[in-house]
Amino acid sequence: MVEDSFWIVMQDESVDTPVLGVFRSEAEASAYSEAVSGLHSGKTYYARFEIGYRYHDESVLKNIRH
Numbered sequence: 001m002v003e004d005s006f007w008i009v010m011q012d013e014s015v016d017t018p019v020l021g022v023f024r025s026e027a028e029a030s031a032y033s034e035a036v037s038g039l040h041s042g043k044t045y046y047a048r049f050e051i052g053y054r055y056h057d058e059s060v061l062k063n064i065r066h
Contacts, residue, residue: 005050009033013042020044 007029009020020036023029029046037044 004052005048007046007048009036009044009046011036011040011042011044013040 007023007026009023009029009032010018011020012018021029021032023032023046026046026048033044033046
């Protein structure tokens with residue numbers, strides 16, 4: 001089975017490094033977010049992101065190459 005989404009744990013204390021971790025499941029993201037929430041003065045939260053899958057056959061790649 002191909003996964004089509006992932007979970008990112010973020011914080012809003014610093015805009016320089018907002019992403020704290022990337023996880024396969026909501027349960028993992030939730031547990032991590034809770035575990036690190038005390039390390040940041042701002043909010044720690046998580047969200048689901050869907051990713052797409054695209055396949056190009058070799059003919060498409062040949063047209064891109066010069």
